[in-house]
């Protein structure tokens with residue numbers, strides 16, 4: 001089957017990485033097959049939700065047999081594009097950018113960091129896991145020469161829009177945006193926002209609600 005055959009709903013796609021993670025754990029435990037009920041208990045998702053989600057990919061489950069774990073893991077991996085290597089650059093080598101550049105696990109998933117860029121000359125040449133920090137002035141030429149699919153944006157809000165434009169002009173089609181700004185990009189450019197402070201605010205909200213309940 002091909003991914004293009006059928007468009008998968010956004011809600012399902014949002015859940016796929018979690019399925020992928022759980023299936024990976026099952027493989028590590030040497031588990032070759034699992035029923036939707038067992039997976040449901042592990043993931044705390046209803047079994048019918050699991051069946052519905054996984055049926056999107058051509059019914060890997062068989063009545064009375066369950067799901068073939070390695071097969072499903074591989075297929076979901078393909079759907080997520082994890083069977084390919086992606087080259088990624090990081091723009092903004094501040095605390096967050098450096099943390100991303102230092103995070104080895106992305107590479108294990110096929111996301112190879114091929115360049116780290118910043119505007120601050122003090123950072124020039126400082127090596128992060130073998131990547132010397134480059135200056136922004138080198139970016140256009142770098143993107144002409146190198147095959148880069150993804151740019152992670154870890155710059156302050158004030159420069160994010162301008163950099164996104166520069167990235168788009170230089171052919172970048174996927175931006176992993178950590179800047180606290182909703183980017184305005186052409187339709188064919190994919191943006192995945194990771195707004196850490198918004199996530200923290202949701203946590204704070206839930207904590208506040210829980211504390212209020214306790215007080216009552």
Ligand code: ATP
Pocket residue numbers: 091092093094095096097117118119120136154155156159163
């Ligand atoms: P972080 O927010 O990632 O923890 P920080 O607090 O060290 O980092 P920020 O002010 O958020 O610093 O900036 C992140 C990085 O982005 C800095 O290293 C800064 O030099 C860089 N930066 C700022 N403007 C630009 C720009 N126009 N182009 C490239 N890099 C930039």
